Amino acid sequence: MKPQFINGNSLQLLTNSAAYFLALEQAIDAALTVISIETYIFADDETGRRMAAALTRAAKRGVTVRVLVDGFGSHKIFDKIRQQLLADMVQVLIYHPKISPFTLRRNRLRRLHRKLVMIDGQLAFVGGINIIDDMNSPRNLPIRYDYAVRIEGPMLATIVEETEKLWNRIALLNFQLEWRTRQAPLIPEAIVSGKQRAALVVRDNLLHRSDIEDAYLEAIDRAIEEIIIVNAYFFPGKRFRCALRLAAARGVRVILLLQGRTEYALLHYASRALYGAFLDAGVEIYGYRKSFMHAKVAVIDGRWSTIGSSNIDPFSLLLAREANVIIDDLQFAEELRGNLLQHIKDGAIKEDLDAWHSQPLWRRVINWSAYGFARLLLGLAGLGGTSY
Numbered sequence: 001m002k003p004q005f006i007n008g009n010s011l012q013l014l015t016n017s018a019a020y021f022l023a024l025e026q027a028i029d030a031a032l033t034v035i036s037i038e039t040y041i042f043a044d045d046e047t048g049r050r051m052a053a054a055l056t057r058a059a060k061r062g063v064t065v066r067v068l069v070d071g072f073g074s075h076k077i078f079d080k081i082r083q084q085l086l087a088d089m090v091q092v093l094i095y096h097p098k099i100s101p102f103t104l105r106r107n108r109l110r111r112l113h114r115k116l117v118m119i120d121g122q123l124a125f126v127g128g129i130n131i132i133d134d135m136n137s138p139r140n141l142p143i144r145y146d147y148a149v150r151i152e153g154p155m156l157a158t159i160v161e162e163t164e165k166l167w168n169r170i171a172l173l174n175f176q177l178e179w180r181t182r183q184a185p186l187i188p189e190a191i192v193s194g195k196q197r198a199a200l201v202v203r204d205n206l207l208h209r210s211d212i213e214d215a216y217l218e219a220i221d222r223a224i225e226e227i228i229i230v231n232a233y234f235f236p237g238k239r240f241r242c243a244l245r246l247a248a249a250r251g252v253r254v255i256l257l258l259q260g261r262t263e264y265a266l267l268h269y270a271s272r273a274l275y276g277a278f279l280d281a282g283v284e285i286y287g288y289r290k291s292f293m294h295a296k297v298a299v300i301d302g303r304w305s306t307i308g309s310s311n312i313d314p315f316s317l318l319l320a321r322e323a324n325v326i327i328d329d330l331q332f333a334e335e336l337r338g339n340l341l342q343h344i345k346d347g348a349i350k351e352d353l354d355a356w357h358s359q360p361l362w363r364r365v366i367n368w369s370a371y372g373f374a375r376l377l378l379g380l381a382g383l384g385g386t387s388y
Contacts, residue, residue, distance in 0.1 A: 001211050002218075003199035003326050009153030010194030011327060013307075013335055017134040020127065020148045021047060027119050027150075028054040034064045036118040036163045038323075040073035040111065040309070041130035044081050051131050052081045056088040065090045066167055066179070070112040071097035073130070091179045093170045095321075109381060110205060113316060114309045114323035115148070116163060124151045124159045126200070126325045128232075128296045128309050142291040145343060147336075149307045149325055153193035158200045162323070196329040203310060203322040212310045212324050213317050217243050219300045223252045228340055229298045230257040233264070235271045235313040235374065245281040253284070257344055260287025267313065269370035279353045290347030296324075299340060305333040314378055 014020045028035060028051075035058055042048055059065045067085060069078055071094045085092050095112035117125040127148025134144040151159070164181050171179045203212045220227060220243045227247055234256065236244075248254045256278070262268045275285055296312075299305045308324025310316040327333065 001208060001214075003201050003211075003215055004158070005197050005199045005326075005328060006153070006155040006158070007197050008192035008194065009151060009155050009196045009198050011196050011198060011325075011329070011332055012150040013332065013339070014125075014127065014148040014150060015339055016143055017047075017129050017146060018143065020125070020129050020146075021051065023150055024117060024125060025051065025054050027117075027123055027125075028058055031058050031063050031119050033120050034066070034118075035120075036066045036068075036116075036167060037131075038068045038112060038114055038116045038163065038166070039131050040070045040113045040115065041132050042067070042069045042074045042078045042081065043130070043132040044077050044079075045133040047133040048078075048081055048131050052085055055085060055090050059089045067092045068095055068112065068167060068170060069093075070095050072111050073113070091176075093167070093174055093176065093179075095170060109315070109319050111315075111320045113320035114202070116159070116309075116323045118156070118159050118163045121156055121160050122152065124156055125149070126151065126159075126309075126323055127307055128294055134294075144292050144294045145288060145290070145347070146294040147297050147307050149327075151198070151325065153191070153196075155198055155200060162200065162202060166321075196327060196332060198325055198327045198329070201306075201308075201324050201326055203317070203320070205319075205321075210317070212308070212322055213237075213240065213312075215306070215324075215326055216240070216298070216312070219298075219304045220244065220247055223247050223300050225301050226253045226255070227298070227300050228255045228257070228337060229312070230293075230295045230340055230343075231298075231312050232259050232293045232295060233267055233271075233311040233313045233315070234258045235267060236274075237314075237317070240312060241274065241277070244278065244283060248282040254282070255284045255286070255344070257286045257288055257293075257340065257348060259293050260289035260349060261292055263292055266370050266374060269367050270374040271313075273367040273371035275351060276356060279351060279356055285351040286344050286348035287351065288343065288348045290343075297336065297340070299333050299337040302337060303330050303333050304328060305336050307336075314383060318383055 055065050082092050129146045129148050168180045201211050202208050297307045306324050306326045310322035
C-alpha cells in the first residue's frame with residue numbers, strides 16, 4: 001500500500017536521545033486526556049525511571065496512560081517498573097510475552113519494534129529511540145547515534161487510529177476488556193499546524209507486510225541525484241540490493257552509513273559479505289565508529305526523507321511491527337541531510353574498494369560464513385522462500 005501523504009503538518013527533527021527525552025517529558029507533563037506509548041525496550045535505568053515518573057504524574061492527575069512494550073525487548077528489565085506503573089494506575093500491556101531463546105518459530109519472532117508515542121490526539125513522536133539510557137553505552141563511548149521526529153497536524157488522525165487499533169487488540173488478547181477504548185477513537189481535529197507533507201507507514205503481518213520496504217524502493221527507483229541511507233542493522237534482500245546498484249549505475253550518488261562497530265557479531269559480519277558487490281557498483285559505504293549507531297533514516301534527492309524504527313534487515317522487513325514517517329519536504333530533508341553528512345565527516349570511516357578486495361582470506365571466510373549461517377537461520381524460521 002502506497003503512503004497516504006497528508007499536508008499541513010509541523011515536524012521537528014530530534015537528533016539524539018537527550019533531545020527526544022526532554023521533548024517527550026515536557027509533552028507528558030502537559031498531557032490532558034490520554035498518553036499512548038509503544039516501545040521495544042523500556043529499561044529499568046535512570047532514563048526509564050525518569051519516564052516512568054512522568055507517566056505516573058500524568059496518571060495521578062487523571063490522564064489515561066497506556067504503555068505497550070515488547071515481551072522480548074523488555075524481558076526482565078521492565079518487571080519492576082511495570083509493577084510500579086500498574087500500582088500508579090497506568091495501564092500496561094506486554095506484546096507477545098511468551099519468548100524462548102531456543103525457538104525459531106515465526107510467531108515468536110514477530111515482535112513490537114516500533115517506537116511511537118501519541119498524546120491527546122494532538123501530538124506524536126515517531127523514531128528509533130527506545131526508552132533506555134543511551135548515555136550508558138558499552139566501553140563508555142559517546143551517546144548512541146539515533147533520531148526521532150515530533151509531529152503536530154492532520155496526520156495525527158492516522159497515528160491515533162493506528163495506536164488505538166493495536167492497543168485494543170492486545171487488551172482483548174490479554175482479557176483486559178476494561179482497558180479497551182469504549183468510546184469512538186480519539187480523532188484529532190484536522191488543524192493545519194504547518195506546511196509539511198508527511199505520511200505514517202507501518203509494517204505488520206496482515207495488510208502492510210511490505211509497505212516500508214516498498215516505500216524505500218519506490219523512492220530509490222525515482223532517485224536522480226543522491227541517496228543517503230543510514231541504518232544500524234543493514235542486511236537487505238535481493239530487491240533492495242538490486243535497486244541500489246541500479247541507482248548507482250544510472251549515475252545516482254549512493255551513500256550508505258552503516259554500523260562500524262561490532263554489536264551483534266552474526267549480523268555485522270553477514271552484512272559485510274555484501275559490501276564487495278556494492279563497492280564494485282560504485283556505492284559509497286561508511287562505517288560509523290564514533291559510537292554505536294541505532295539510526296534508521298534516509299534522505300533521497302534532498303526532498304524525500306524517512307525516520308522510524310525499521311532497519312533494512314529480515315527482522316524489520318519480514319517479521320516485526322514497525323513504524324516510519326515519510327516526509328516530502330525540502331526544508332526538513334535539508335536539515336536531516338546536513339546532520340547525516342556531519343556525522344559521516346566526524347564519526348565514520350570510508351570503505352576503500354582496493355583495500356576491500358585485498359583483505360586477507362580469513363576475513364572473507366568469516367564474512368561469508370556468517371552470511372551463510374544467517375541464511376540458514378532464515379530458512380529455519382520459515383523465511384527461506386523470501387528474496388534473501
